[in-house]
Amino acid sequence: MTTTDVRRSDMRLASEAWESLFRAQVAVMRRFSRDALWAQLSMREYDVLFTLSRCGPRPMRLNELNEHILLSQPSLSRMVERLEATGLVRREPSADDRRGTVISLTPEGAEVQRRIGRQHVRTIGRYVGTALDDDELRTLGRLCDKLRHAQQDIPD
Amino acid sequence: MTTTDVRRSDMRLASEAWESLFRAQVAVMRRFSRDALWAQLSMREYDVLFTLSRCGPRPMRLNELNEHILLSQPSLSRMVERLEATGLVRREPSADDRRGTVISLTPEGAEVQRRIGRQHVRTIGRYVGTALDDDELRTLGRLCDKLRHAQQDIPD
DNA sequence: GCGGAATGAATGCAAACGCATGGAATGTGG
DNA sequence: CCACATTCCATGCGTTTGCATTCATTCCGC
Numbered sequence: 472m473t474t475t476d477v478r479r480s481d482m483r484l485a486s487e488a489w490e491s492l493f494r495a496q497v498a499v500m501r502r503f504s505r506d507a508l509w510a511q512l513s514m515r516e517y518d519v520l521f522t523l524s525r526c527g528p529r530p531m532r533l534n535e536l537n538e539h540i541l542l543s544q545p546s547l548s549r550m551v552e553r554l555e556a557t558g559l560v561r562r563e564p565s566a567d568d569r570r571g572t573v574i575s576l577t578p579e580g581a582e583v584q585r586r587i588g589r590q591h592v593r594t595i596g597r598y599v600g601t602a603l604d605d606d607e608l609r610t611l612g613r614l615c616d617k618l619r620h621a622q623q624d625i626p627d
Numbered sequence: 628m629t630t631t632d633v634r635r636s637d638m639r640l641a642s643e644a645w646e647s648l649f650r651a652q653v654a655v656m657r658r659f660s661r662d663a664l665w666a667q668l669s670m671r672e673y674d675v676l677f678t679l680s681r682c683g684p685r686p687m688r689l690n691e692l693n694e695h696i697l698l699s700q701p702s703l704s705r706m707v708e709r710l711e712a713t714g715l716v717r718r719e720p721s722a723d724d725r726r727g728t729v730i731s732l733t734p735e736g737a738e739v740q741r742r743i744g745r746q747h748v749r750t751i752g753r754y755v756g757t758a759l760d761d762d763e764l765r766t767l768g769r770l771c772d773k774l775r776h777a778q779q780d781i782p783d
Numbered sequence: 784g785c786g787g788a789a790t791g792a793a794t795g796c797a798a799a800c801g802c803a804t805g806g807a808a809t810g811t812g813g
Numbered sequence: 814c815c816a817c818a819t820t821c822c823a824t825g826c827g828t829t830t831g832c833a834t835t836c837a838t839t840c841c842g843c
Contacts, residue, residue, distance in 0.1 A: 485756030486748050488764040489655070491771035496652045497697045498778040499645070505783070515799095533822065541653045543801050548823060550799085570808045570821040592642050600641030602777030603770060608644040611770045614763055615647035621758030622654040627661070669801095671829095690791060702830050704793060709829095726791045726838045 492615075502598045508590050512583065515542065517591070519550060520559060520584040523576045530575035532565065559583060648771075658754045664746050668739065671698065673747070675706060676715060676740040679732045686731035688721065715739060 504514065512520070522539045523531055537547050551574055554560045559580035565571035576584065603611065660670065668676070678695045679687055693703050707730055710716045715736035721727035732740065759767065 481756045481761070482748050482752035484761055484764045484768075485752045485759075488759070488768040488771070489751050489755045491768040491775070492648065492652060494695070495771040495775040496648060497695065498775045500697055501694070502778055502781075534820085538657070539650070539653065541656055544821085545802080545823075546800050552823090553799095565821095568809075568821080572822065592638050595645050596638035596641045598778060598781055599645045599774065600637045601781060602774045603641075603644070605637070605640055607770055607773070608640045610766060611774070612640075612644040612647040614759060614767045614770075615644070615651040617763070618755065618758045618767070619647070619651040619654045622658055622754060625658075625754055625757060688791085699831050700792075701794080701832080705829080708793090721791090724791080724839070728792065 499598055503591075503594060506591075506594055508587060508594070512587060515540070516550065516554060517584070517587055519547075519554065520576065520580055521588065523560065523574065524581060524584045524588075528575075530561075530563075530573035533572050533574060536574060554580070655754060659747075659750060662747075662750055664743060664750070668743060671696070672706065672710060673740070673743055675703075675710065676732065676736055677744065679716065679730065680737060680740045680744075684731075686717075686719075686729035689728050689730060692730060710736070 500514075509517075518540055519536065522536060533548065533551065534544070536551075537544055540547055542550065551560060551562060555562050558577055561575050561577050562572055565573045600608070656670075665673075674696055675692065678692060689704065689707065690700070692707075693700055696703055698706065707716060707718060711718050714733055717731050717733050718728055721729045756764070
């Protein structure tokens with residue numbers, strides 16, 4: 472087996488794993504999207520509120536938020552604008568870098584996030600929690616975390 | 628520990644695993660999206676061609692295709708329409724159920740899929756293959772497949 | 784068979800998206 | 814310091830998306 476073969480084998484394994492992950496994500500997302508829950512707030516909007524809530528009380532920069540959300544910078548900018556209009560987030564110029572904007576949940580936004588989050592967690596338990604046992608869930612989480620964190624270390 | 632506690636614990640594990648999977652997907656997708664490759668064809672369009680190619684020579688029904696693609700039925704309908712206009716897929720009424728439409732790759736579409744696919748596999752190898760070792764890739768793939776296939780068995 | 788429910792795909796339309804770009808603030812080499 | 818590149822976010826604009834609906838075909842109880 473040559474070096475090229477080894478690399479090819481690596482790529483095949485990686486491709487298959489990625490395809491499995493991606494398809495699993497699609498299948499589960501399609502399940503979630505049927506939930507009547509998203510009449511009030513789209514999953515993408517919830518994702519923004521959720522990400523902000525994870526950040527604690529500290530407000531978040533737009534570009535920082537953008538790293539966690541699968542949306543172009545202009546699209547996220549406008550989504551945040553809409554969320555501000557509906558009173559779920561607050562947007563104000565950054566103190567230390569006045570090019571930047573910091574975004575934070577309003578009390579109402581935090582409340583909405585918690586309410587939807589509680590229901591969503593039940594749905595996740597139903598469709599993800601019943602598919603795998605505890606050990607498998609832990610292993611899946613660990614491997615996905617490792618995969619995610621590696622993305623920051625791999626150069627372009 | 629009561630039964631309720633056990634269920635809560637299950638949901639927490641499931642939520643954490645799902646969040647990890649989802650964030651990993653976002654992180655990797657953001658990496659992939661930087662690739663100049665997608666100037667010719669968007670990732671979603673490639674996903675359609677790829678799914679069709681996986682199906683072998685057998686043409687695919689629109690609703691069947693839709694199960695694999697994270698897009699509403701009308702949006703997929705129009706995307707297929709555009710792909711037909713650019714000559715990458717063929718669309719014809721189904722023989723056995725004349726409400727339906729069957730979609731298949733044109734030779735050119737298959738060629739484009741292979742060309743982009745080859746390059747994309749290298750990118751996957753770079754960003755996924757280097758993040759996890761072979762055992763981890765196999766385990767990740769297995770767990771994701773199990774999660775995906777379970778979705779078809781869980782009732783609404 | 785036949786009439787109503789159900790299914791598969793297409794279409795009108797408003798909302799949301801991405802790309803390219805702009806303007807303001809910050810970082811940097813000379 | 815000062816010019817120039819860079820970063821950060823917002824905006825114009827054409828394209829794509831989702832929702833609601835429609836049309837055509839098939840399924841099903843009677």
